[in-house]
Amino acid sequence: MAKKPKDNVPGGDLGGKVAQSSATLAALAMRGGDTWQKLVVYCCYLISAVAILVISLPPYETLKQLASLFGIVVPLFCASIFVMARYRRLTGEEVAPQPAPLLPPAPPPAAPTSVKLSSATRDRMFSVLEEARVLVRDRLQQKKATLEDKQVRANIFFPDYDGSGNCSLKIRPGLHVHMTEPELGIALGPGQGVTSHVLAYGEPRVAQRLPEAESGWDTTYQITPKLAAIINPQLRWIISMPLKMGESKPVGVMNIDGLVHQFSVDDLYECARNLTQLAMVLAGLAMGT
Amino acid sequence: MTNPQGVIVDKVVPISEAQLAQAVHTPLSETVQQIIVASGVQSLQALVGNPAAVTEAVKAYWNLE
Numbered sequence: 301m302a303k304k305p306k307d308n309v310p311g312g313d314l315g316g317k318v319a320q321s322s323a324t325l326a327a328l329a330m331r332g333g334d335t336w337q338k339l340v341v342y343c344c345y346l347i348s349a350v351a352i353l354v355i356s357l358p359p360y361e362t363l364k365q366l367a368s369l370f371g372i373v374v375p376l377f378c379a380s381i382f383v384m385a386r387y388r389r390l391t392g393e394e395v396a397p398q399p400a401p402l403l404p405p406a407p408p409p410a411a412p413t414s415v416k417l418s419s420a421t422r423d424r425m426f427s428v429l430e431e432a433r434v435l436v437r438d439r440l441q442q443k444k445a446t447l448e449d450k451q452v453r454a455n456i457f458f459p460d461y462d463g464s465g466n467c468s469l470k471i472r473p474g475l476h477v478h479m480t481e482p483e484l485g486i487a488l489g490p491g492q493g494v495t496s497h498v499l500a501y502g503e504p505r506v507a508q509r510l511p512e513a514e515s516g517w518d519t520t521y522q523i524t525p526k527l528a529a530i531i532n533p534q535l536r537w538i539i540s541m542p543l544k545m546g547e548s549k550p551v552g553v554m555n556i557d558g559l560v561h562q563f564s565v566d567d568l569y570e571c572a573r574n575l576t577q578l579a580m581v582l583a584g585l586a587m588g589t
Numbered sequence: 590m591t592n593p594q595g596v597i598v599d600k601v602v603p604i605s606e607a608q609l610a611q612a613v614h615t616p617l618s619e620t621v622q623q624i625i626v627a628s629g630v631q632s633l634q635a636l637v638g639n640p641a642a643v644t645e646a647v648k649a650y651w652n653l654e
Contacts, residue, residue, distance in 0.1 A: 424624045431621055494599045503652075507599030517598035538599070545632055546649035565600075572602040576612040576647050577636065581621060584633040 337382055344379035348372045415458045415472075415551055415586055422474050425585050429454050429554065432578045433477050436539065436556045436571045444561050451559040453478040456543070456582065457488070457495050458552040469495055469553070482530050493521065495553045498540045502550050504579075506568040507538040534559040539572050543583035551586050554579055604651045612647045613640070 351371030354364070417425065433454035441447045455476040457469045469488040476484065488496050494507045497519065505518075521527075538557040542550035556575070604612070617625075617636070625633045635642040 421628070424628055427624055428621055431618055435615075494597070497599070504602040505599045506602055507597050509595050509597050511595045514598065516600075518600040519598065521597040521599075538597075540599075544650065546646060547652060569602050570611070573604060573608060573612045574615045576650055577615060577617055577643065578621070580636070580646060580650060581617070581625060581633060584630045585624075585628055587632075588628075588630060 341379045341382050344375035347375040348379075351375075414460050417472070417586065421585055421588065422472075425456065425475055425582055428578055428581050428585070429456060429475060430477055432554065432575050432582075433556055435574055435578070439571050439574065440558070440561075440563055440567065443563060443567055447558070447561050450478050451561065452556065453559070454554070454556050455479050456552055456554050457499070458586075459499070460487070469493075469499065472552075480532075483532060486530050494519075494538055494540045495555060498542050498553045499550050502542045502544055502547075504542065504572045504575075505540045506565060506572055507540065508562065508565065508568075509536050532559060536560065536562045537568055539568055539575065541572065541575050541579040543579055543586060545580055545583050545587065548583075551583055554582055604653070606653070609644075609647065609651070609653060612651070613644050 348371070351368045355368035355372065433452055437447065437449060437452040440452070453476070455471045458472050459467050460470040461467050467490065469492075471479065471484055471486065490496060491500075494505055497503075498505050536558050538555055541554045541556075543552040543554055544550040554575070556571070622637050625637055636646060
């Protein structure tokens with residue numbers, strides 16, 4: 301680090317050594333300076349050098365000598381201002397932006413990734429999902445004997461992250477029963493549908509399709525033409541269970557839903573409670589711990 | 590105007606301490622128990638043949654603790 305000179309303002313000494321010394325210091329101080337600052341300093345020293353040359357040549361008239369002296373002092377003074385400013389910055393007397401510590405840059409936060417399932421895990425989860433569907437079907441068939449097997453469906457949604465970190469909920473291929481297109485390709489954004497609520501809040505919910513909204517429900521979703529084109533028009537009810545162990549955040553959502561026949565909310569509540577352990581098993585299999 | 594497709598309404602499933610028994614005592618089938626054992630997942634092994642562990646896990650699932 302260059303040491304700050306205490307008397308670097310050119311005074312009455314017009315010797316070439318002073319100018320040369322100041323020029324050297326200025327050049328040293330201006331290393332790394334802005335280009336325009338360097339140009340100003342070097343121009344000042346050029347003018348001073350010319351003035352020194354003029355003052356050393358005859359005739360030694362008073363007016364000429366004074367003008368030359370002026371031509372030496374003023375540019376040196378201007379140059380000294382730039383040099384001083386540069387020294388202050390170099391010696392830290394001026395508050396300057398602190399350089400970043402020489403530490404390796406912190407790695408970016410890990411982007412969330414979609415749940416990965418081996419084929420063996422997926423097969424096990426499918427078996428458990430089918431157990432859940434049959435459990436509900438058998439229970440509801442006790443209420444309505446005409447309920448057919450294919451009218452009770454099942455699926456598991458997992459968050460699906462794209463490369464930019466955006467998330468949507470999608471039915472995992474191979475983890476659905478009696479589902480067909482276009483519902484299999486449905487993608488739910490944050491806050492869309494019952495499934496998103498269950499994933500966000502970790503609470504089991506039941507849903508029904510009703511001719512018009514009735515009081516007493518937490519959430520109402522209007523069936524927009526876009527949704528109507530995707531959702532099976534015969535869908536009547538949904539039991540939506542978070543896949544979680546204990547109080548942990550859900551990793552996915554299991555839905556058991558039904559076509560054609562409507563059932564009472566209490567019947568659906570009862571089915572939901574019966575699905576508790578199976579939902580936990582599915583969560584444990586998905587998490588693998 | 591009434592939407593011909595109707596509306597979808599939903600609500601949180603309620604559960605009481607009394608109803609907890611329903612969730613706890615729904616037995617896991619033999620098939621599911623075999624799947625749990627075959628999976629090797631430690632957190633699930635405790636649910637097989639351990640009613641106390643099942644009760645605690647179900648309570649936690651429903652946020653009843």
